Amino acid sequence: MTVVIGPQARRTIVRLAEEISACSVCARSGTPLPHEPNPVAVISTTARICICGQAPGTRVHASGRPFTDPSGDRLRQWMGIGEAEFYDSRRLAIVPMGFCFPGQDSRGGDLPPRSECRQTWHDRVFAAMPQLELILVIGQYARAYHLDVPAGESLTATVANWRAYLEEERDGPARLPLPHPSWRNNGWLRKNPWFETDLLPGLRARVQELI
Secondary structure, three states: OOOOOOHHHHHHHHHHHHHHHOOOOOOOOOOOOOOOOOOOOEOOOOOOEEEEOOOOOHHHHHHOOOOOOHHHHHHHHHHOOOHHHHOOOOOEEEOOOOOOOOOEOOOOOEOOOOHHHHHHHHHHHHHOOOOOOEEEEEHHHHHHHHOOOOOOOOHHHHHHOHHHHHHOOOOOOEEEEEOOOOHHHHHHHHHOOHHHHHHHHHHHHHHHHHO
C-alpha cells in the first residue's frame, strides 16, 4: 500500500488528538465515569500497525500511557518488540475501543468499554489513518468493530482462523485477531498451544515487515 501523507492529513491528526485529549462525552452522559476522563490513545500519520484493544485499566489510567502493565509486557513479547519500538508513534498507533478507564464491577473486574467512545471517535480516527497496513484486533469488543465475524463464532474460533482474517481481501488494512494478553487468559493459552507455536511466529514476522 502506498499512501501519500500531506500537510492536511497531519493537521487532521493533530486536531483529532487535541479533541480526544479534551473529550468529556462520558462525563456528560446519563451514566458518567466514576472518575475524571483521561483518554489514552496514540494516533499517527506514519504508523503502519495499529493495536486495537479494549480500554485502559487502572495502571494505564494512572500513567496516561497505553499498556504500562503486565498485559503490555506480554503483548510486546507476543509481537517480538521492545518498549522503544512499541512507544514510537511513528511506527505504532494504539486505538482501544474505549479511550478512558471505564471503572470496575462489583467483583473488581474492568467494565466494558464505553460505547460513546466508539460512536464518537473510531470512524473518524481510522479514516484519518489510511496508511495503516495491519490492525491487531485484541479481544471481543475490538472484534465486533473490526471484523466481519459469522454469527455465533467464539473468540477462540476467530483467533484459530487468524490466517483467513489476515489474508482476507478487503479495502484497507489487514486484520489479525488476538486474545487479550491479560493474565486472566493464562488458562486459555495453556489449552491452545497452537497460539504460541503457530500464530505468534506469523505475528512477529508481519510486525517486523512493518515496524
